[in-house]
Amino acid sequence: MKQAFVDYYQCPSELVDFQTITPLQQQTGYFNLGDAGLYFGQHNHQQVVHNAHQDSPNLLLDCQMTPEGHCLLPFNPSEVAENLRLERYVSAAHANVLKRIFSYTARQTYYAIRPYMPVNIRKYLQRRALHGWDKIPFPHWPVDTSIEQMMHKLLYLNAQVHPKGLPFIWFWPKGYQGAVIISHDVETATGRDFCPKLMDMTEAHEFRSSFQFIPEKRYERDDKLLNQIRKRGFEVNLHGLNHDGHLFDNYQEFYKRAQKINEHARSYQAEGFRSPVMYRNPDWFKELDFSYDMSMPNVAHLDPQRGGCCTVMPYFIDHIVELPLTTTQDYPLFNILQRYNLELWKQQCQEILKHHGLISMLIHPDYVIESRTRAVYETLLAYLSKLADTENLWRALPKEVAHWWRQRSRMRLYQDQEGAWKIRGEGAENARVAFARVEDQHIVYDLVDPA
Numbered sequence: 001m002k003q004a005f006v007d008y009y010q011c012p013s014e015l016v017d018f019q020t021i022t023p024l025q026q027q028t029g030y031f032n033l034g035d036a037g038l039y040f041g042q043h044n045h046q047q048v049v050h051n052a053h054q055d056s057p058n059l060l061l062d063c064q065m066t067p068e069g070h071c072l073l074p075f076n077p078s079e080v081a082e083n084l085r086l087e088r089y090v091s092a093a094h095a096n097v098l099k100r101i102f103s104y105t106a107r108q109t110y111y112a113i114r115p116y117m118p119v120n121i122r123k124y125l126q127r128r129a130l131h132g133w134d135k136i137p138f139p140h141w142p143v144d145t146s147i148e149q150m151m152h153k154l155l156y157l158n159a160q161v162h163p164k165g166l167p168f169i170w171f172w173p174k175g176y177q178g179a180v181i182i183s184h185d186v187e188t189a190t191g192r193d194f195c196p197k198l199m200d201m202t203e204a205h206e207f208r209s210s211f212q213f214i215p216e217k218r219y220e221r222d223d224k225l226l227n228q229i230r231k232r233g234f235e236v237n238l239h240g241l242n243h244d245g246h247l248f249d250n251y252q253e254f255y256k257r258a259q260k261i262n263e264h265a266r267s268y269q270a271e272g273f274r275s276p277v278m279y280r281n282p283d284w285f286k287e288l289d290f291s292y293d294m295s296m297p298n299v300a301h302l303d304p305q306r307g308g309c310c311t312v313m314p315y316f317i318d319h320i321v322e323l324p325l326t327t328t329q330d331y332p333l334f335n336i337l338q339r340y341n342l343e344l345w346k347q348q349c350q351e352i353l354k355h356h357g358l359i360s361m362l363i364h365p366d367y368v369i370e371s372r373t374r375a376v377y378e379t380l381l382a383y384l385s386k387l388a389d390t391e392n393l394w395r396a397l398p399k400e401v402a403h404w405w406r407q408r409s410r411m412r413l414y415q416d417q418e419g420a421w422k423i424r425g426e427g428a429e430n431a432r433v434a435f436a437r438v439e440d441q442h443i444v445y446d447l448v449d450p451a
């Protein structure tokens, strides 16, 4: 019931008291809490809405505080968080745009002839398949922060019990206000050979990034390059098995391929994974031996598989730390939206930083070789670099964010003899105590200066 909230803030569990107003209905539907977020789960309102297009009931009016200080909720926040993060709200019929439009055989043919298809025809087909994406009401475009907004609402309700504020472990190490990661999926041999140049560009702006390689079929493994990437402080990860578009078609096939992927991961010394085309089924991730994954989009309107995890913070899927992709990829920006400026990315970054979230960028070496797109990547790096300086953001490798998130999840807050809140656990020296309190109806976070 309260676990998702306690995990999100890493606050002492005994300071949180949420209970559901029983019984919750068996029916699951959309609802709101009087803010911009939209939620999906079991609740006990009589109006059940199955479609995000319809007006949903406002359940904030049904939340109650008892005189003893218990917070009674007409829904279960942990269930709602899971429904959004694992995309359980996506109905099967709408999950995959390509699956909706083309039959299995047609898709197989599409993937088989795709490499030989003129680029313009490919882009035209993709634009046609994604037609109407801008009319999708949920998740919220261009960034969905429903999880963040729900946590705020819960904090708000809980704050009535803790007028001095709720202590928690700050989201990022050393008091950083957010984090930036840059990652690159390497699609072809041409992209692979462009990696050194891409590292030069990225390094010039004081960033390091991760490269996801396809271990089978697409191109030869280049060990000299892999060593160079590691030596320069960048990161080597895996990008599926062979990028044929069928990794998540059925569980048996996935299981077989996962064993091969795990073998490659050991040989590549890869800690991170991203699924090709962002095809995914988080229920199967437990078969993958990775420290972290980057296959969950925040809002997937421009991806073949629709949905989105509705959060700008990392979270756990079984043993794996999920680092969601919180911004639009370069490919749809250039080819579907046909934009060659930073406007959308800037808008997304600002939205993410309002919630102290993770700015996660996916730039493909293959798509920034030509001068026009390469220039866009250059301006993006300059923008992110300035943003990191002015907003005090953590310029991190994806694996560093994953390590931190795992460490933070194992840390504990305790009170010393004077009653001051302290943090214990591995990595606690980098962690900071913070307080969440309400000021003028808004949530305010105060960071405690390190002793």
Ligand SMILES: [Zn+2]
Binding pocket: 185, 186, 187, 239, 243, 276, 277
């Ligand atoms: Zn790819």
